[in-house]
Amino acid sequence: MTSIDVHQLTKAYGTTRAVDRLSFRVRPGRVTGFLGPNGAGKSTTMRLVLGLDRPTGGTATIGGRPYAQLAEPLRTVGALLDAEAAHGSRTPRSHLSVLAASNGIAASRVEAVLEETGLADVGARRIKTFSLGMRQRLGIAAVLLGDPEVVMLDEPSNGLDPEGIIWIRELMKRLAREGRTVLVSSHLMNETASFADHLVVLGRGRLLADLPMQEFLESRSRPRVHLRTTEQARLRSVLEAKGLTVVQAEDGRWAVDGVTAKVIGTLAADEGIPLLELADERATLEQAYLDLTADDTPFAASTFAASTTSTRQEARP
Numbered sequence: 001m002t003s004i005d006v007h008q009l010t011k012a013y014g015t016t017r018a019v020d021r022l023s024f025r026v027r028p029g030r031v032t033g034f035l036g037p038n039g040a041g042k043s044t045t046m047r048l049v050l051g052l053d054r055p056t057g058g059t060a061t062i063g064g065r066p067y068a069q070l071a072e073p074l075r076t077v078g079a080l081l082d083a084e085a086a087h088g089s090r091t092p093r094s095h096l097s098v099l100a101a102s103n104g105i106a107a108s109r110v111e112a113v114l115e116e117t118g119l120a121d122v123g124a125r126r127i128k129t130f131s132l133g134m135r136q137r138l139g140i141a142a143v144l145l146g147d148p149e150v151v152m153l154d155e156p157s158n159g160l161d162p163e164g165i166i167w168i169r170e171l172m173k174r175l176a177r178e179g180r181t182v183l184v185s186s187h188l189m190n191e192t193a194s195f196a197d198h199l200v201v202l203g204r205g206r207l208l209a210d211l212p213m214q215e216f217l218e219s220r221s222r223p224r225v226h227l228r229t230t231e232q233a234r235l236r237s238v239l240e241a242k243g244l245t246v247v248q249a250e251d252g253r254w255a256v257d258g259v260t261a262k263v264i265g266t267l268a269a270d271e272g273i274p275l276l277e278l279a280d281e282r283a284t285l286e287q288a289y290l291d292l293t294a295d296d297t298p299f300a301a302s303t304f305a306a307s308t309t310s311t312r313q314e315a316r317p
């Protein structure tokens with residue numbers, strides 16, 4: 001199968017190193033989320049992989065070849081970097097037909113991808129009348145046209161309504177299940193947590209993390225438990241005897257740091273203390289990401305990078 005390989009990739013614009021000796025591999029069969037603060041170098045990396053820019057140093061290859069050497073690029077890589085790329089006076093059907101004809105792709109694929117992206121009914125409308133969300137769907141139709149093994153999407157949820165966001169999430173997961181290599185950049189952490197299996201995180205052009213989503217969350221989470229009990233005095237003394245500190249919230253719930261629900265549940269059961277609620281706090285991707293990128297966020301307001309949220313994360317689907 002076809003991986004994307006970035007090796008010691010560097011791109012300098014004057015004195016700015018947009019990408020700085022970057023190395024990572026995007027593997028098939030999973031969705032890789034591509035994260036990083038504004039200006040971290042995500043778009044530049046994607047452009048270098050697609051041969052739209054020349055690197056200052058290092059290499060970016062797809063299935064071992066630079067993009068320019070792919071025999072049938074659109075059949076190998078589908079990429080969405082700019083949803084405005086289609087000409088406004090064209091229709092989706094004519095736009096996709098031209099792309100198919102010039103890339104040796106069967107004309108039957110045009111109708112297939114119009115169906116798949118929900119654009120079949122507007123296939124004859126002029127693109128200039130399209131909303132941002134419809135343009136985004138058209139961009140994705142073009143990505144899928146060549147039935148590519150590698151899919152690269154830059155902010156694909158941009159402009160999509162909630163139904164469209166669910167659609168794109170399911171589409172990305174399906175493409176990965178089919179064994180394709182899927183690289184997706186996003187600024188939306190909850191969104192990314194809902195579709196990515198693996199993460200590559202950049203900061204100031206450098207690699208900050210390259211690891212499975214679950215590992216990333218676990219490596220950056222501090223255990224914390226939330227609970228409620230009817231026997232506060234007794235439970236408090238049991239926990240304090242174990243060296244645990246209880247923080248009481250206004251709603252009567254407690255938070256206990258540095259311990260898991262399993263430990264507290266066992267202690268309470270041993271003492272016959274009833275618990276009305278007991279849950280481990282799960283690290284959100286947002287918390288983990290902010291923690292990792294705090295020193296690499298050039299445009300952060302001073303309080304932003306240090307902020308944490310107390311919202312508890314729903315279990316990942």
Ligand SMILES: Nc1ncnc2c1ncn2[C@@H]1O[C@H](COP(=O)(O)OP(=O)(O)OP(=O)(O)O)[C@@H](O)[C@H]1O
Pocket residue numbers: 013016017018019036037038039040041042043044045
């Ligand atoms: N054509 C260019 N000329 C000069 N500098 C550039 C050019 N393209 C990108 N840069 C600079 O390179 C750095 C990385 O930009 P890039 O767009 O790749 O980041 P990004 O991670 O995609 O950011 P965002 O999340 O804001 O889209 C930034 O400092 C940017 O200003």
